[in-house]
Amino acid sequence: MTQSGLNPKMHVLSTQDIDDTTVLNVVGNLCKVLNITLPQAADAFGDYWVNEYAPKIYASFMRRATNAKEMLLAMDNVHETVTKSVPNARPPRFDYIWENDNTLVMVYKSHRGLIDFLVGLVKGVGRYYNENLRVMKIADDRVKIYFE
Numbered sequence: 001m002t003q004s005g006l007n008p009k010m011h012v013l014s015t016q017d018i019d020d021t022t023v024l025n026v027v028g029n030l031c032k033v034l035n036i037t038l039p040q041a042a043d044a045f046g047d048y049w050v051n052e053y054a055p056k057i058y059a060s061f062m063r064r065a066t067n068a069k070e071m072l073l074a075m076d077n078v079h080e081t082v083t084k085s086v087p088n089a090r091p092p093r094f095d096y097i098w099e100n101d102n103t104l105v106m107v108y109k110s111h112r113g114l115i116d117f118l119v120g121l122v123k124g125v126g127r128y129y130n131e132n133l134r135v136m137k138i139a140d141d142r143v144k145i146y147f148e
């Protein structure tokens with residue numbers, strides 16, 4: 001936060017609109033300070049977000065799904081509905097392609113290009129439901145997920 005010219009004690013409300021450049025600048029500086037790659041930072045973020053933050057803030061959404069498949073398949077609709085009343089929100093949208101019963105490709109439709117964060121979040125969903133998912137980025141807009 002300091003490297004990015006921000007107050008480390010700054011509080012952000014979930015309804016507040018922070019511009020993407022500011023956030024990505026913090027992420028970039030975090031990678032430099034901790035000497036980690038962007039995918040490593042995105043994995044840590046995804047794990048924290050799904051397993052610590054979301055159960056407190058979005059408990060009703062987490063309870064609605066009983067496994068990782070249900071949770072991931074609900075995400076297109078959840079992002080569309082949850083951001084309807086948020087000014088300036090441009091939520092990611094998802095298409096789902098089943099390659100077979102256990103292999104899903106999530107197509108990520110967003111102008112932000114945060115595919116590494118999608119990978120981290122999907123891994124976090126796997127851990128939340130205690131499932132061994134294999135998650136691979138196969139293109140800048142595609143993540144392949146193997147369910148056991």
Ligand code: HEM
Nearest residue numbers: 054058061062082089090091092110112114117118121122
């Ligand atoms: C409780 C469930 C969830 C809720 C309520 C939720 C809500 C949101 C909201 C409000 C945003 C900000 C959108 C904006 O400012 O334009 C966002 C961003 C995002 N969400 Fe979720 N989310 C949830 C779970 C997930 C999960 C499980 C994934 C991945 C599988 C995911 C993937 C993303 C990504 C990649 C973004 C970044 C925005 C972008 O790339 O355009 N979310 N989400």
